[in-house]
Amino acid sequence: MQMAGPRPFWHPLAAGAALGGALLLTFLITGHGLGASGFFTRLAAWASDRAMPAWAEANSYFGPFLRANPLASWISWEIVGVVIGAAAGALTSGRFRAMTERGPRATAGSRFVYAFIGGALTGFGARLARGCTSGLGLSGGATLAVAGFLFLLTFFLAGFLVSLAMRKEWV
Amino acid sequence: MLPLYDNAPAAGLLAGILFGYALEGAGFGSPRKLTAQFRLTDFAVIKVMFTAVIVCAVGLWLAGLAGILKPDGVFVPTVYLWAIAAGGLFIGAGFAIGGYCPGTSAVGFASGRWDALVFILGMVAGTTIFAAFFTQLEAFYLAGKGPNGQTMMDLTGLPEWAILAIMAGAAFGLFRLGNFFERKLGGPLTAAEILESRNEISTREPAPPLGEQAVSKGV
Numbered sequence: 001m002q003m004a005g006p007r008p009f010w011h012p013l014a015a016g017a018a019l020g021g022a023l024l025l026t027f028l029i030t031g032h033g034l035g036a037s038g039f040f041t042r043l044a045a046w047a048s049d050r051a052m053p054a055w056a057e058a059n060s061y062f063g064p065f066l067r068a069n070p071l072a073s074w075i076s077w078e079i080v081g082v083v084i085g086a087a088a089g090a091l092t093s094g095r096f097r098a099m100t101e102r103g104p105r106a107t108a109g110s111r112f113v114y115a116f117i118g119g120a121l122t123g124f125g126a127r128l129a130r131g132c133t134s135g136l137g138l139s140g141g142a143t144l145a146v147a148g149f150l151f152l153l154t155f156f157l158a159g160f161l162v163s164l165a166m167r168k169e170w171v
Numbered sequence: 172m173l174p175l176y177d178n179a180p181a182a183g184l185l186a187g188i189l190f191g192y193a194l195e196g197a198g199f200g201s202p203r204k205l206t207a208q209f210r211l212t213d214f215a216v217i218k219v220m221f222t223a224v225i226v227c228a229v230g231l232w233l234a235g236l237a238g239i240l241k242p243d244g245v246f247v248p249t250v251y252l253w254a255i256a257a258g259g260l261f262i263g264a265g266f267a268i269g270g271y272c273p274g275t276s277a278v279g280f281a282s283g284r285w286d287a288l289v290f291i292l293g294m295v296a297g298t299t300i301f302a303a304f305f306t307q308l309e310a311f312y313l314a315g316k317g318p319n320g321q322t323m324m325d326l327t328g329l330p331e332w333a334i335l336a337i338m339a340g341a342a343f344g345l346f347r348l349g350n351f352f353e354r355k356l357g358g359p360l361t362a363a364e365i366l367e368s369r370n371e372i373s374t375r376e377p378a379p380p381l382g383e384q385a386v387s388k389g390v
Contacts, residue, residue, distance in 0.1 A: 005362070005363045005366070005367075006362040006363055006366050007362065008361055008362050008363070009196060009197060009198035009204075009215070009361070009362050010196040010197060010198075012197065012214070012215045012218035012219050012222070012359075013218060013222050013346075015193055015196050015197035015198075015215075015219045015222075016197075016218060016219040016220070016221070016222025016223045016226065017222055017223070017226050018189075018192075018193040018196065019190070019193040019194065019197070019219060019220075019222075019223035019226075020222060020223035020224070020225065020226025020227040020230070021189075021226060021227075021230075022186065022189035022190050022193055023190075023223055023226075023227040024226065024227040024230040024231065025185075025186070025189065026186040026189075026190075027174060027227065027231060027245050028173045028174050028175070028234065028240070029174065029175050029177050029182050029185075029186070030174060030175070030176065030177060030178050030182055030186070031174035031175075031176045031178075031244060031245055031246060032245065032246040033227075033245075033246070034186060034187075034190050034274070035274075036272070036273035036274035036276075036277065037273040037294075039273075040273055040291065040294045040295060040298060041298050043295055044294075044295045044296075044298035044299050044302070045302075047295055047299075048299055048302070059302050059303070059305070060305050060306055060309075061301065061302035061305035062302045074178045074180075074182070074183045075183070076183070077180040077181075077182075077183025077184050077187065078183040078184070078186050078187035078190070079187060079277055080183075080184060080187060081183060081184040081185065081186060081187020081188040081189075081190065081191060082187040082188075082190050082191035082194070082274065082277045082278065082281070083187075083191060083277055083280065083281040084184070084187070084188050084191065084281075085187060085188035085189060085190065085191030085192035085193075085195070085281075086191035086192065086194060086195040086200060086277065086278040086281035086282060087191075087281040087282070088188075088191075088192060089191070089192045089195035089196050090195050090200060090281060090282040090283070093196075093362070094362075095195070095200070095282060095362050095366065096282055096283050097282070097283045097366050098283040098285070099283060099284065099285070100284070100285045100286050101201060101202050101203060101270070101279075101284050101286055101365070102203075102286065103203065111286050112285075112286065112289045114268050114269060114270075115202075115269045115270060115271075115286040115287075115289040115290040115293060116269075116289050116290070116292060116293040116296070117265075117268055117269065117293065118264075118265040118266065118267070118268035118269015118270060118271070118290060118293060119265065119269050119271075119276070119289065119290035119291060119292065119293020119294040119295075119296070119297060120265070120293040120294070120296045120297035120300070121261050121262070121264050121265035121268065121269070121293075121297060122261065122262050122265030122266065122269060122271075122272060122273060122290075122293070122294055122297060123265075123273075123293065123294035123295065123296065123297025123298040123299075123300075123301070124261055124297035124298070124300055124301045125257070125258040125259070125260070125261025125262040125264075125265060125297075126258060126261075126262060126273060126294075126298070127258075127297075127298055127301040127302070128254045128255075128257055128258035128261060128301065128308070128311075128312065129254060129255045129257070129258020129259055129261075129262065130248065130251065130254070130255070130258070131248060131258075132262055132272055132273045132274065133220075133262065133266075133272040133273070133274060133275075134190075134272070134273065134274040135248075136248055136255070136259075137220065138220060138223060138224060139246075139248075140247070140248045141220075141224040141228070142223070142224045142227035142228045142231065143228070143231065143245055143246070143247045143248075143322065144228055144322045144323045144324065144331070144334055144335075145247045145248050145250075145320070145321065145322055145323075146250050146317060146321045146322065146323060146325075146326050147247075147248040147249060147250045147251075147255055147317070147321070148248065149323065150250060150252070150255050150256060150259070151255050151256075151258070151259040152259070153256075153259065154255075154256045154257075154258075154259030154260045154263065155259040155260075155262055155263040155266070156263060157259075157260070157263060158259065158260040158261070158262075158263030158264045158267070159208070159209045159263035159264070159266050159267050160209050160263075160267075162209075162263065162264040162267035162268060163206060163209030163210060163267040166206070166267050166268055167210070170202075170203055170206050170207070170210070170270075171210065
């Protein structure tokens, strides 16, 4: 690889140490860890309120979010930060690329269908679990919460099993 | 005394920028790299996650010992046995099928991945379906509640340092196992491989050790 290409990813232990440092700083400043699915919940409540206001405001799950602007929350700023930080990293390292990333045997169509299905399962699961890989796995794990390890256990179990059926889409 | 309990927009932006920058650097904007964990060819997900958990957990423990962190001052999630176990299964399946989790989908989107945007639309749909059936799901959602903010120390009776030592030992073993699989199965996906091989079937050579990988000046 002599030609100019993207800069390599960081060593996983260095990336893990940086992520752990960022997480620790977040705990010390805010009293809680990093999250992600909470923002998408608020986004879904906001979008439902735009599309079907009567239904959304009467809904027992979305209703409480809609008493104020659902997007006016710490986690919205955090996700804006994630997008800024990740875009800065990708752009300065030559790793930014507008593309539909998929396996060599997958089509763009199948990739979009599976991305949507996977996203729907994830959105549903994150509401059931009250968090996701960030809020429960990473942040819960770092506080040595039983809930965090319970989540990681079933997350990896399902990931390994379902992955067996998805090989064709990725390699 | 820490935490500061500062939840202003600036604190959110700062935390997010560091979070996003680290996740992107780890390669977690790429769904092929992320899902390669489950094919055992790339252990970056486990290595990065467990290292981060241990670094942060040790930091919180030391801050407590030094007396600068309020006891029970940080948020600890509570077990809801069935909902968390099932939610983990859903998210694990969604990750294997869709290629992201919620946080990494934002990183993928920021790295230019259209499929990440579709995954986000899927999450909005899945969340809305959950809300639509919340009344029917509520009993399951609340079942098997554990003690508030239960930690591994509460569960096992072991001291915090012992839990940390067990985790560090387990991580060491897991990372060794990961290195074994990575060597056997062709090495972790590199940034160059992800950006190059868009649609041709590549017969990958084992990746060179990290120090030997090409370092470009970027763009």
